[in-house]
Every structure is written in structure tokens, then in C-alpha cells.
Amino acid sequence: GIQVEQSPPDLILQEGANSTLRCNFSDSVNNLQWFHQNPWGQLINLFYIPSGTKQNGRLSATTVATERYSLLYISSSQTTDSGVYFCAVTYSGAGSYQLTFGKGTKLSVIP
Amino acid sequence: NAGVMQNPRHLVRRRGQEARLRCSPMKGHSHVYWYRQLPEEGLKFMVYLQKENIIDESGMPKERFSAEFPKEGPSILRIQQVVRGDSAAYFCASSALGTSETQYFGPGTRLLVL
Numbered sequence: 435g436i437q438v439e440q441s442p443p444d445l446i447l448q449e450g451a452n453s454t455l456r457c458n459f460s461d462s463v464n465n466l467q468w469f470h471q472n473p474w475g476q477l478i479n480l481f482y483i484p485s486g487t488k489q490n491g492r493l494s495a496t497t498v499a500t501e502r503y504s505l506l507y508i509s510s511s512q513t514t515d516s517g518v519y520f521c522a523v524t525y526s527g528a529g530s531y532q533l534t535f536g537k538g539t540k541l542s543v544i545p
Numbered sequence: 546n547a548g549v550m551q552n553p554r555h556l557v558r559r560r561g562q563e564a565r566l567r568c569s570p571m572k573g574h575s576h577v578y579w580y581r582q583l584p585e586e587g588l589k590f591m592v593y594l595q596k597e598n599i600i601d602e603s604g605m606p607k608e609r610f611s612a613e614f615p616k617e618g619p620s621i622l623r624i625q626q627v628v629r630g631d632s633a634a635y636f637c638a639s640s641a642l643g644t645s646e647t648q649y650f651g652p653g654t655r656l657l658v659l
Binding site: 465467469475476477478479482520522528529531532533534535536537538 | 576578580587588589590593600601604634636638640646647648649650652653655
């Protein structure tokens with residue numbers, strides 16, 4: 435099956451700092467989503483981004499499908515950004531509907 | 546515009562009991578997916594259903610687990626004779642179309658087996 439690798443596994447930021455999270459995948463994908471799992475365990479959709487660039491407030495994401503990676507940018511981080519960020523993909527080999535998740539990046543933003 | 550609803554949010558069962566987890570998809574969505582988050586394994590696909598049909602259950606354990614999505618009412622994930630290893634967060638997601646489209650996740654059900 436497809437491999438989804440996220441880096442770094444852990445990240446500690448001072449409030450106000452910027453960060454870049456990376457997601458590499460081993461095969462062509464149909465769908466790529468970024469999620470934030472907050473400290474209460476809820477999974478929040480951030481972006482649906484199989485290719486290209488999108489922005490939503492302080493967050494933006496870029497997927498370069500031909501090079502098989504995606505980046506999530508967080509600017510001016512806030513303590514509420516803490517949690518685990520997951521990248522998940524679907525690909526033709528699994529019916530194009532099974533999301534395969536990476537192991538996540540655990541972000542801690544300290545005041 | 547209600548999102549994906551799951552209940553209960555927390556469920557405690559003793560070994561050997563049954564657990565029933567419910568999921569109501571977003572309005573207008575007819576595709577439902579269940580995922581499980583185990584502490585050491587991350588989030589894994591379990592099953593994909595459409596109304597009255599199981600499309601793919603390749604991620605479901607072969608025994609004790611079953612899922613349905615009836616014509617009326619929520620999707621149900623049923624775990625019979627629960628064991629401690631079933632303790633996990635179970636997430637339901639839904640989409641309007643079945644392939645290559647945004648899946649929207651519910652808040653999850655946290656199952657604890659004593």
C-alpha cells in the first residue's frame with residue numbers, strides 16, 4: 435500500500451512563530467487532506483488539496499503532486515494551534531476512498 | 546448546517562458486553578466511512594458503506610465487528626463481546642460522493658473496555 439510520512443514528528447513553538455509541516459507520499463494520489471486533531475480529540479478538516487495551493491487565514495497548504503509531497507504552513511502560531519496535524523491521502527490502489535493517514539506531527543505552542 | 550454526528554461520545558463497557566456506535570452523516574451525504582484510532586497504530590480505515598450496502602469492509606476485524614447503514618436512520622458500528630484491545634477512538638466520516646472527495650469527520654466515540 436501507499437506510504438505516508440510526516441515530519442517532524444514533534445514540534446515545539448513559541449507563540450507567534452511560523453512553522454512548516456511536511457507530508458511525503460509514495461504513490462500518485464487522488465485526494466489529500468490535512469487535519470488538526472485538537473487536545474479534545476476532535477478531527478478538524480483544514481484543507482482538501484490534491485494539488486496546488488490554498489490559504490485559510492493563518493494557514494496555507496501546498497501540494498506538489500508530481501514530486502509527491504505536501505506542505506502545511508502555520509504563521510503567527512497561537513496556543514490554540516496545539517494538537518496533532520495529520521496528512522491523509524486516497525489513491526487508486528485502495529479504491530480512491532480509503533484515507534491512509536500519516537502518523538502525524540504533534541505541535542505544542544507555548545506562550 | 547449540522548456536521549457529522551456521532552453518539553455516544555464516550556462509552557464504557559465491561560469485557561464481553563456489546564458496544565453500539567452511531568453515526569449520522571452530514572445532510573446530503575450518502576457515503577459513510579468508519580475509522581479507528583488505536584494509541585500505537587494511528588488512524589486506520591475500517592469500512593465504507595452506502596445506504597443498505599457495504600462497499601468495502603477490508604479494514605474490519607474478521608470477528609465480532611459489523612457495520613450497517615440502513616435506509617432510514619444512522620449508520621451503526623457494532624462490536625460484540627468487547628475485549629480490552631477494542632478500547633480506542635472510533636471516527637465516522639461522510640462524503641457526498643464516494644471517491645476522491647473531501648471526507649468530513651465526526652467528533653468520534655471513545656470506547657473504554659474495562
